[in-house]
Structures are given as structure tokens and as C-alpha cells.
Amino acid sequence: MDSEDFDLLSTVEYGGCSAKLPPGELAGILAKLPPINDPNLLVDIETHDDAGVYKLNDETALIFTTDFFPPICSDPYEFGEIAATNALSDVYAMGGTPLLALNLLMFSSAKMPLSVFERILRGGYDKVKEAGALMVGGHTIEDHPPKYGLAVVGTIHPEKLITNAAAQPGDILILTKPLGVGILVAAQRLKIVREEAYREVLNQMKLLNKTARDIMVKHGVKCATDVTGFGLLGHALKMADASGVSLAIKSRDLPVVSQAEQLAYDGCIPGAAFRNLNFVQPSLHVAQKVEPHLKMVATDAQTSGGLLICVPAEKAQRVLNELKSLPGLQNSAIIGEVLPKTRKAIYLE
């Protein structure tokens, strides 16, 4: 058998960022590690941000991050592209430029043809190249099902750093990629999704957040995060807590990939969405008029999702228009606003 026939999705129950540990449990374990205090550490795990950031000097800080997961799609080359795009995204979410990348690959040569191995790495290599970074090595161990991702080092000027801890009441929230990736991937496994809708999702996952980063940098954005395994509401909660604000999110304004709304309505809701809902529930108020399936779209785990960006109100429309003019980002939308902190971190309306 060669890589043309091998369906990577057949190796896994949960793929992509759906395979994350439950966010609540993870936070509990991380809290037990001793805190690290270093004056040059600009961002650590305390704010649950996208990456660690270390200031080298007044001109340069390093952004250091990693991400890897089991297959999210059937084709090995596309899986490599998506996993790499997802890993690079943490650097873009902080406003940075990827510099170096290492492959992290778990793969069983006994269970899968070596050509699959090669195709996964090729997909990752091509995305790292597209990002303008250098692939400088990596590490592979025997394991099944396969997992792939990158460790990435990026750079940024310390004063231009974008974090999830700088949201200001009055800011407008913009989301750059539509939600529903987890729902569509689950539907694909059950063969209840149209080919073109699934294709749309694959293309979206392969889209680097680089161009959206460029718009953020151009407009001096201070606060953003990327939306991945914890779903929109999970990552929004981390932003609200880190920034000391509350967020209002309009369920009807959420951009959603084709077919995902109907699928969620019909019960095609992956388990990860319920895990994420349990995590945000204590901090979430859902207005009675919110349609329940949209609440589940808002907690659906995204793989290689878009950026959630905070923009001062007076710039919001201009930033949105510029994002929408970019290839693949035409569905960018204003989804809510930042409020002063009250007892609930997120108001879903």
C-alpha cells in the first residue's frame, strides 16, 4: 500500500485539536508547577497565552511554541500542512514572525507505509517555507496512531508584542476564520457532509494566519489570540481572564462554515465541544434567545482556527474591511465587544 491509498483518518477516534486534554484539568495540573520568575520572561503560562515570550534585548524577543496532534484529515500531505499551519499560528497570534521550526513526529513504520511519513513531513516543510521560516531538524519516535506538529521559534519587537491580556472595555472583537471545523471533520468521518463543504474547511485549515497578522501589526493591535482546541468560547474565556474584562459575543454574528449549523442542529456535535462547554460553563451566561446549536458551534474545537482580535471601536470597520479583502479571509466578522469585568466572563447573546 502506498500513501495514495492510505486514509489517515482511519487511525484515530479524535483528531486535530479535538484531541486536547480537557482545559480545566490541564489548568489544574499546570497550577501545581512552581512559578517561574524571570524579568525577561514577557509571557509565561500564567495567562494561558499562545506561546512563551522571552526578551533577548530591547529590539528582539523570542516567541517559543509547540503544537502537535493526531490526523485531522485523510491525506498525509494535507495533514502535514495543517499541523504546521496550526503550530505556526501561535507565533502569528502574538504578532511575531516565525524564524525556525523543528518537526515532532510520532509514527509507526510497522503499521503504515513509509511514503506516508515522507508525505506528512513534506506538507509541513512546504508550509514552514511558505511562512518564510527554516526547518532545521526534528525528532521522530515509533508510535501509533501517528501525531505530527512543530516546535517553532519566532521573533518580535518587545514593544509590539500582541497578547491575550490586553483587551480594553470598548474594544470590538473580530474573528478571522469561520467556526465549525470540528463539526465538519466529525461529519466527514460519518460521510454526511458534502465534498465541497469539507474541502472548504481543509483549505481554511491550511491558510496561514500570516496575512491576518500583517493587518494586526499595521494597525497596532495589542490583544489577540488564535482559536483552536478549546473553541471560540474557551479561548475567549482565557482572554477575558487574562485581561480582567468580560466579553459579549453575538451568536447570530458568528461566521460558520457551510453546513456546520445544520449538522450541529441535527446532533453532529463532537465530544470536544461538550468538554469545552463544561470548562466555560461557570463563567458563561447564555441569553435565552440564543439557539442552542449556536452555543455548541461556539464551543466546537477548531484546528488551525482563525485569530480573535480586539480592535478599538473607531478602527474596527477599517480593520474588518482590510481582512475581508484578503484571500481566504472573506468571512471575517465582528462578533462582539469587550465589557468591563462583571461576575460572568462571557455573555453569549
Next chain:
Amino acid sequence: MYTIDTKGHLCPEPLIMASNGLKEVKEGEKVLIISDNETSYQNLMSFLTDLGANPVASKKGYEYHIEATKPAKSSPQAENNPEQYCSVPGGAAPATDYVVVARSSRMGEGDPELGDLLVRGYLNALKGMDHLPTYIIMYNGGVKLSLEGTDTALALGELEDKGVSIIVCGTCVDYYKVKDKVSVGRISNMYQIATILAEAGHVVYL
């Protein structure tokens, strides 16, 4: 009873099977959904509650048996406003939704001390009611009910946890310079307040 056996299926399949099964019976009729997986069972309960199907579960050995009721179809009013229909918890809540407006920090006109007592009594009574408002809107002096350290804010918090959306007038908290002290509710603008009032079944002014 119409039975949906989801044993051996992993999420999201049990949810899809339950959703399809409910299409096979008439409104008000019950279905039995069987699950052998703790996570699927919990997700089914959450999904069926959202559908308004009033799920009731029992454990039989290693199996979970869930009885769910097909919710009544939308009323003509709800046809025009599907959002409203989808949101009625349990499908059996009274048809008229209503909004409570606190125009000042007291209830009624007359003696201020009495007005203070009355508003506390009202919020506490509301907590025990089955038919809760969709929104409680506070404007002008009413925003003082939401400030930290007040017992009214605690009562409003309990109502918020029961699904009542608490709306606090942003212009008003700015005017009274208490924005940093608001502890409960979504600080909002006049556009949202006007929209809620326009769409309300009826409005109760305190």
C-alpha cells in the same frame, strides 16, 4: 415506546440517532434512548435538554436509559420568531416572555426606606418563581442594584445563574461614576435596551 439503541456508537453518532429518533414520533410522545458510554450519556442529556426534550435518566446495570419527550411544535408566534421557540427551556414554559425594568434603586413611589425593602422582597420572590423574566434591565438609579457589596447584586447573580439576562445601562453607570463597581450583569447600551423592550412579550416596571 420507540427505542433508540446507541450502544457501541461513539459521539456524535448517539446524538444524531436521538435527533433522528425524535423525528419518528408525534409531539408529546416519549422515546427511550439507550447508551452504554458515560460521556455519550452526558452529552445526550445536554443535547436533549437544549432541544427542550426534558430528558429523564436512569441507570440499568451498565446501561443508561434516557426517556425524552418530543417537544411541541412551534406556535404561530414562534414560527415568526424561531429563535424564541428554540430557546424555551423544556418546551413547556409559559408562552409569554417578559422583561423586568428597574428604573430606580427602589420599588414604587413613596417612602424611600419602604421602596428599598420592596425591591429586595421582589428580587427574592422572583428567585423562587417558575416563570422567570427573560431580562432584567436596570437604568437610571436602577443600576445601583447591581453594585458590588449589595444584597440585591447577590440576588441578581442567582437570577443570572437561572438563565435571566441582567442588563445594566452603560450611560447610567458612567453618569453615576460606578462603572468599576458593577458586579453583576452585562453592561450595555441604549440600542440593545431599546431592542429588548421592543421585542418583549410584556414589560414589568418596578
